[in-house]
Amino acid sequence: MAAEKTTMQVTIVASDRPVWSGLAASVTVPASEGGMGILPNHEPVLVVVNSGQVVVTDAEGARHGFNVEDGFVAFDSNKLTVAVEHCSDEVSAEQAA
Amino acid sequence: MASQLAFKSRIASTESLAKIFNAQEMIASSHIAKARKVALDAKPYSDAISDAVQALVAHTHITHPIFKGEPGNDRVAVLALTADRGMAGAYTSSVIRETEGLLARLDQEGKHPLLYVYGRRGVTYYKYRSREVAQTWEGDSDKPGAEVAEQISKALMEAYMKPAAQGGVGELYIVFTEFVNMVVQKVRVLRMLPVELVQAETAAEEIEVAKTAPLYSFEPSTEEVLDAVLPKYIQSRIHECLLTSAASETACRQNAMHTATDNARNLIGDLTRKLNTSRQASITQELTEIIGSADALNKKEE
Numbered sequence: 001m002a003a004e005k006t007t008m009q010v011t012i013v014a015s016d017r018p019v020w021s022g023l024a025a026s027v028t029v030p031a032s033e034g035g036m037g038i039l040p041n042h043e044p045v046l047v048v049v050n051s052g053q054v055v056v057t058d059a060e061g062a063r064h065g066f067n068v069e070d071g072f073v074a075f076d077s078n079k080l081t082v083a084v085e086h087c088s089d090e091v092s093a094e095q096a097a
Numbered sequence: 098m099a100s101q102l103a104f105k106s107r108i109a110s111t112e113s114l115a116k117i118f119n120a121q122e123m124i125a126s127s128h129i130a131k132a133r134k135v136a137l138d139a140k141p142y143s144d145a146i147s148d149a150v151q152a153l154v155a156h157t158h159i160t161h162p163i164f165k166g167e168p169g170n171d172r173v174a175v176l177a178l179t180a181d182r183g184m185a186g187a188y189t190s191s192v193i194r195e196t197e198g199l200l201a202r203l204d205q206e207g208k209h210p211l212l213y214v215y216g217r218r219g220v221t222y223y224k225y226r227s228r229e230v231a232q233t234w235e236g237d238s239d240k241p242g243a244e245v246a247e248q249i250s251k252a253l254m255e256a257y258m259k260p261a262a263q264g265g266v267g268e269l270y271i272v273f274t275e276f277v278n279m280v281v282q283k284v285r286v287l288r289m290l291p292v293e294l295v296q297a298e299t300a301a302e303e304i305e306v307a308k309t310a311p312l313y314s315f316e317p318s319t320e321e322v323l324d325a326v327l328p329k330y331i332q333s334r335i336h337e338c339l340l341t342s343a344a345s346e347t348a349c350r351q352n353a354m355h356t357a358t359d360n361a362r363n364l365i366g367d368l369t370r371k372l373n374t375s376r377q378a379s380i381t382q383e384l385t386e387i388i389g390s391a392d393a394l395n396k397k398e399e
Contacts, residue, residue: 013145015243015333017138033317046149047316048325072326074149076313083145085247085329 008040010080014087026057044076065091104372115361125351132344143333156313170267171208178273178342179219181238186353189218195284196272246336273338274345282345
């Protein structure tokens, strides 16, 4: 149960297709004021995102990286939605950014 | 028998036409599945944006120009979504008819409409009539990607955000075709800008809003989030219009081609019947001639 509680639902959508969705333990997003880490049960927030890399650490601890461009991130009731104009397919988290 | 030959060649050409129509119909029906997939793929994004806009509306007092418009600006942008190719029945012509009606109505109201056209058929229609068109886009009208939507919404937002003195517009209308189902598609006029805001109407809703208001935090600031999200909202709405128009176009084309195939088959049936009649007539005539001449010969011998 404890493990379940520390995850959140993450959905990454680009303007022309859904990119990734699943449970995650933490997510870092390239917010316009600098990088921002989001953990489960974060307060509701709506953040503007510039270009950069979104890194999702899923429930098993594996890291998924996505190069995103121009969008926003909304977190509400333990659901994180990353909505961006353009999003690359999954790249290795250590790459670039 | 020249008429028989003529019938035969007409049947042959109608047959090849029927084949072309049939192929077009099949292409259109395969495109519909694709159009549906594109529309489904774009849905999560537009849902996310609508949710965000709803959160913004509920948590802030919005005084963004997108919601207010510019009083006193009588210039109006009209965007008509037409097809790139013909062979789609009345698709483009009904969009154009509706657009003309809207333009006339706006003229009557003393406004100055500016025309924006998407789709090659619409562009050539207005070019041929040398009408003034503010901006046009072509290509991919049956499978519009996010890029086209981005270009269009950028141009329109630019026109909208400019003050009237610099040629800005105060309103934006979109003429597009709604996909009701495979058989029914309806041309609709939508006022896209300024966005009509659904305000909290009752006191209870106000309290509800006030209760939830401090929960959301916006970064870097409410204004900047608004500035970033609202144009995206408009863009995703425009993309939605493009997608439903594309689905309608494909469905229209499939219907038109289906009717054309049926017509061609009927025509072939009619022509074959006429060919048979004329062949039978010629055979009968030949027989009468042979019998007649044989009779004449027999009579001579007697």
